[in-house]
Amino acid sequence: MLAQPLAQKSLLEIGGGIGSLLFALLKGGVDRVTDIDGSTAYIDVTRQEAAKLGYAGNIDFIHGDFLDHHEKAPVSDIVVLNRVICCYPDMHGLVSRSLDKTKELYGIVYPKDNWLAYLLTPLANLYFKLQRNPFRTFLHPTREVHQLILDHGFEMISRSTTMVWQVCLYRREAG
Numbered sequence: 314m315l316a317q318p319l320a321q322k323s324l325l326e327i328g329g330g331i332g333s334l335l336f337a338l339l340k341g342g343v344d345r346v347t348d349i350d351g352s353t354a355y356i357d358v359t360r361q362e363a364a365k366l367g368y369a370g371n372i373d374f375i376h377g378d379f380l381d382h383h384e385k386a387p388v389s390d391i392v393v394l395n396r397v398i399c400c401y402p403d404m405h406g407l408v409s410r411s412l413d414k415t416k417e418l419y420g421i422v423y424p425k426d427n428w429l430a431y432l433l434t435p436l437a438n439l440y441f442k443l444q445r446n447p448f449r450t451f452l453h454p455t456r457e458v459h460q461l462i463l464d465h466g467f468e469m470i471s472r473s474t475t476m477v478w479q480v481c482l483y484r485r486e487a488g
């Protein structure tokens with residue numbers, strides 16, 4: 314993604330966590346950022362880090378579930394969801410609404426749906442359940458996520474993978 318020209322672009326990050334990606338993109342030239350996150354603790358940490366790094370004036374925060382607050386989120390040049398699709402049951406709603414906010418580039422990081430992931434996801438959720446942790450992880454089929462994005466008028470411009478994750482970048486097609 315950093316190979317793309319970022320200067321003066323606006324960024325919407327959904328589920329920014331502690332802000333590592335948004336800070337990298339600010340350093341790469343992005344101008345305005347909106348971070349919407351369901352966790353106040355993560356927002357507080359990101360806000361403190363932004364002040365330290367001199368970006369306090371560049372970031373707006375929205376607390377809550379993106380699907381509940383999507384109307385407040387600005388349409389932005391770049392929209393990213395880094396390891397967020399797998400935290401959310403309604404992939405269709407999350408991806409569709411976030412694509413509606415994207416003028417140009419749409420970046421997502423989410424798990425590959427190979428046999429290992431199909432084996433490990435229920436085990437991970439069983440572990441969370443036994444720990445009385447309400448968090449659950451969701452393995453959304455790559456084919457469905459990819460097709461939904463294409464159906465919204467985007468083309469894939471890059472994809473790279475690790476053992477677990479796929480990092481996919483899409484661009485809105487002209488016209």
Ligand SMILES: C[S@@+](CC[C@H](N)C(=O)[O-])C[C@H]1O[C@@H](n2cnc3c(N)ncnc32)[C@H](O)[C@@H]1O
Binds near residue numbers: 332333378380397401
């Ligand atoms: C696994 S963490 C990833 C954090 C960060 N993007 C990273 O990769 O380090 C998932 C983040 O997404 C947020 N999140 C998950 N679903 C969300 C939703 N529907 N709306 C807003 N934030 C959400 C969580 O609060 C959390 O900060």
